[in-house]
Amino acid sequence: MAERPGTGGRTGRLPHRIETxxxxxxxxxxxxxxxxxxxxxxxxxxxxxxxxxxGNLHEDQEEELGMALMKLExxxxxxxxxxGLTTEDLNIDLGPLGPLLPRD
Amino acid sequence: xxxxxxYVYAITRAPRDDIAAGLEGIAGSPVRLVRSGELAALxxxxxxxxxxEQGLRRNLEDIHWLETTVRGHNHVVNAAAAAAPVAxxxxxxxxxxxxxxxxxxxxxxxxFGEVLAEITGRTEWGVKAYTDPESAQPExxxxxxxxxxxxGAAYLRKLRERRESKESSRQEAxxxxxxxxxxxxxxxxxxxxxxxxxxxxxxxxxxMVLNGAYLVDDSATDEFTSLVGELAGTHPALRVELTGxxxxxxFAVLRDGN
Numbered sequence: 001m002a003e004r005p006g007t008g009g010r011t012g013r014l015p016h017r018i019e020t021x022x023x024x025x026x027x028x029x030x031x032x033x034x035x036x037x038x039x040x041x042x043x044x045x046x047x048x049x050x051x052x053x054x055g056n057l058h059e060d061q062e063e064e065l066g067m068a069l070m071k072l073e074x075x076x077x078x079x080x081x082x083x084g085l086t087t088e089d090l091n092i093d094l095g096p097l098g099p100l101l102p103r104d
Numbered sequence: 105x106x107x108x109x110x111y112v113y114a115i116t117r118a119p120r121d122d123i124a125a126g127l128e129g130i131a132g133s134p135v136r137l138v139r140s141g142e143l144a145a146l147x148x149x150x151x152x153x154x155x156x157e158q159g160l161r162r163n164l165e166d167i168h169w170l171e172t173t174v175r176g177h178n179h180v181v182n183a184a185a186a187a188a189p190v191a192x193x194x195x196x197x198x199x200x201x202x203x204x205x206x207x208x209x210x211x212x213x214x215x216f217g218e219v220l221a222e223i224t225g226r227t228e229w230g231v232k233a234y235t236d237p238e239s240a241q242p243e244x245x246x247x248x249x250x251x252x253x254x255x256g257a258a259y260l261r262k263l264r265e266r267r268e269s270k271e272s273s274r275q276e277a278x279x280x281x282x283x284x285x286x287x288x289x290x291x292x293x294x295x296x297x298x299x300x301x302x303x304x305x306x307x308x309x310x311x312m313v314l315n316g317a318y319l320v321d322d323s324a325t326d327e328f329t330s331l332v333g334e335l336a337g338t339h340p341a342l343r344v345e346l347t348g349x350x351x352x353x354x355f356a357v358l359r360d361g362n
């Protein structure tokens with residue numbers, strides 16, 4: 001997060017306002033939210049494939065599932081473009097645990 | 105506790121006196137030789153506060169300190185390795201004083217001698233292989249023999265194919281890396297496989313599927329390097345990278361529980 005601590009420097013008390021570049025904050029927040037959505041989306045896709053593999057879905061149910069996931073992917077792409085983010089941006093480095101999302 | 109300790113970079117055999125001449129070690133300290141019989145250790149005097157047990161525990165967490173120290177350590181080892189066969193010690197190996205170093209040289213003369221014999225006339229080379237993210241080709245299966253698919257079903261099929269092709273190209277790369285390693289190991293005197301390096305720190309793309317070290321006879325240097333080139337050509341799933349020559353860090357790092 002691109003936050004500069006308040007430059008008020010009043011010791012022992014929190015500054016009333018944290019001075020930040022509001023655009024950067026917005027972008028970072030969007031990045032964080034989209035990352036979480038992307039994680040859930042990828043988990044849903046995996047889960048859907050597992051369901052299909054189990055083979056007890058009707059053809060129509062499979063079609064519906066596929067369509068829903070396709071629309072979700074499209075929507076995700078639009079959101080990314082809107083905020084000017086790449087797929088690589090939507091990843092959080094969890095240090096020793098590696099990246100949050102699998103990298104291609 | 106004394107205010108200085110002896111830092112050991114490497115062990116060598118019967119070195120010329122001038123091997124350490126003008127060599128600058130950690131924190132600008134001069135490098136000296138501590139001899140015992142046939143063997144000699146390349147050492148510096150360093151601050152006990154900084155390199156003592158407490159100091160090391162603190163400093164090893166400090167990335168800048170670590171970088172400076174590693175560079176200083178490598179500088180000495182590289183310079184010495186250019187002049188004589190040396191067995192490097194792990195970074196930050198320290199003894200209370202020169203007498204302790206001499207005692208260790210005495211006690212472990214046999215082991216040190218064997219290690220030095222093993223690396224004399226040989227050089228370490230590194231070979232890394234990465235998956236090439238560009239080369240993963242999605243397998244196109246024309247669904248000509250089936251009824252036209254509905255878009256949802258087609259999307260699910262694409263998902264599955266993407267997943268399977270990613271998995272199979274990764275597997276392919278791992279298999280090829282194993283072949284590369286096996287071929288190189290036959291030519292090398294000894295080989296080691298290290299864990300893949302951290303992607304961020306090493307700054308590479310794709311996946312590191314081989315991080316191998318090979319101890320090669322100096323007489324086989326050309327043969328080895330051209331073999332690496334050849335293998336890079338015959339294993340299209342991989343990006344192969346040759347590094348070296350190195351001091352024999354992977355084969356001669358001496359550990360001593362002092």
